[in-house]
Amino acid sequence: MSAALPPSSVGAALSRPFSRRTLLAALAGTALAAAGCTGSAGDDADAVTPAQVDQLATQVQVQEALVAAYGLAFAASPDLAATAAPLAEQARAQLDRLRAAAPGSPASSTAVGSPAAPVDAAGARAFLRGQVAVTADSHAFACPDFTGARAALLGSIAAGLRGQDGLLA
């Protein structure tokens, strides 16, 4: 036993990083640093290039398509709507956060790859799971293209959706 050393707290050991900086505040503060304009008060890591602005807009559209897919799936399957409502709320919250992180992003736009095909009750769950997986993959693929708070946000959303995917399996 380690009598000489006081044991570290598991909770403390796992809760350190964000005690130094609130990432969300960083995101809000750097949303203005768009189109390659670093800004003297901004963090270089949170500046975005024009290409990244376009990429962020695409990720917003991908998420909009997922939110639409939840609506389609729930309309086709009231049972699924009853059990998976919290997942849809999370998808909408993710969309709100993505829009906030995307410089100049409109409140809504034309979703890319919108799932137009109607789904029946029997296939609603599989349809929705497929849409969640595609969206998770898209955000995970885009994440390393960014730095700073936006990389963290995209990675977090991708992980959250992968968790949804597992739950819907």
Add this chain to the structure above:
Amino acid sequence: MAEDTTGASPSSGSPATTAEDAALQEALAAAHTAVWGYGVVGAALPADAHDLVVAAERAHQDLRDQVAALLTSRSADPVAAEAAYTLPFPVLSATDAAALAVTLEDGTSATWTWVLDQATERSTRELGVAALTAAEVRAVGWRTQAGRAPVTSAFPGLPAG
């Protein structure tokens, strides 16, 4: 930038990756904690959960070794495991064990989200998103076993806002 308020004592070789290395040290410390913590989790769960615990523990061991090797390759001294840890709550039942596993995975997610925020190397961000995703997938299973609701998280690793 890399203000150190932790028990870890990161030392970095390259100024270009100083902040990233400090974040990786946090992730490494979390991996050490998770490896230790899953020993407690496994002891409190029935035998039929053994494979799940072993798989999770092995994932954290692999991540620990990968991060330690990365830091070493940068002439940074990887943080070591603590000699002992205190539990955040008593683990007296299978539900307690699942709750501890949730704590371990959520903590892991927080450190990897921070790595994503701090990383300058693309390869580190690729590692980060993979590690974060794996932790959240495991966390969903443990939240279910712990009776938590909701079992999924919209923003794993990010502070509640």
